[in-house]
Amino acid sequence: MEVSSNGNKPTKTRKTKPAGADGHRERMRDRLLGGGADAMEDYHILEMLLFFSIPVRDTRDQALALIQRFGSLQGVLDAGFTELTRVEGIGERSAMLIKVASAILRKISLQSIERSRSEPIRSPQQLGQLFLNALTQVGEQEMLYAAAFDSSNRLIAIDRLQYGSITALSVSLRMIVSYAVRHEAASIAIAHNHPDGSLRPSAEDIAFTHELQKALEILDIRLLEHVIVADGMYSLTLDSGLA
Secondary structure, X not given: OEEOOOOOOEEOOOOOOOOHHHHHHHHHHHHHHHHOHHHOOHHHHHHHHHOOOOOOOOOHHHHHHHHHHHOOHHHHHHOOHHHHHOXXXXXXXXXXXXXXXXXXXXXXXXHHHHXXXXXXXXXXXXXXXXXXXXXXXXXXXXXXXXXXXXXXXXEEEEEEEEEOOHHHHOOOHHHHHHHHXXXXXXXXXXXXXXXXXXXXXXXXXXXXXXXXXXXXXXXXXXXXXXXXXXXXXXXXXXXXXXX
């Protein structure tokens, strides 16, 4: 509170919001706290993350450059350290901050998988989310995961079986069938990611799924699903439900 120039009544100091970069950052904070992440574009979230590694300048251009280079927020978080530093305006400090954020999300996803062991999988959506958690923040390397379930659809195990291009690696049906037998599974599901961002199963994906289904049926083991993961989303190859 200040005293007026005539020495009489005190007057309140008028609080004004900072202008320029500081004002923009304050508005961004208000938007996040008021509406959460759903109220923001992907580049806005990146922009705010970069506040902590670029404390003075505006970070909008860097955030947009990252999205343009890697295609999406998920793509930015999946990108390698060296790849990140090749984007104009992104130094080692900013790249490390992004990789720390990616590692945090990976840890949270793995913890979600552990919690899944206590409850049976009852829907294709739960199954999709399970593999989405397993395949989040894995970078641009293609990976194949398998999950084994008991007769109540409770998760017994989930493991990475192979990495690299699934077509190039010629994934062995025997390897997956052996995995199911080893875990004494009543059913299994498999998933792999498409680093190119496509959620559409390829012709090879579909053919392989049906071959695996037939191989498992001989042993009275059910193939629940072949999930395709890309850019933080998933699609189902069989979409046959879990009833």
